Amino acid sequence: MSNDNTPNEEEGKLVIDIYEVDNNFVVEAPVAGVNPEEIEIEATKDSLFISGKRSRPNFVAEDNFIYQECFWGNFSRSIILPQEIDPNGISASFKNSILIIRLPKAKKSISNKKVKINIEK
DSSP, X not given: OOSSSSOOSSOEEOOXXXXXXXXXXXXXXXXXXXXXXXXXXXXXXXXXXXXXEEOOSSOOOGGGOSOOOOOOEXXXXXEEOSSOBOGGGOEEEEETTEEEEEEEBOSSOOOOOOEEEXXXX
């Protein structure tokens, strides 16, 4: 593990919940310690990619740790969706350290271009 704010060679895996509400898939991911500006979200008609970086708030030397469970560094998650979505209708928000992404299901087949999603503040 790295002992400063430089990215780890390993990349952490973002944990998520996905559920359906009405005509939307909703993705929720706990991202405590991450600034919304450090999260990137991209989508196509059948996939979602989330990446970001969790930076340690202060420097602690590796040999000063007694126990270490928290992951610091780059993380990402790729998700193949069970049904096509409309990437142009996606919204993302950040509430209580939870990233919430709403993915509207496509009403008709859509081209597979990649769309970058901004997080609402």
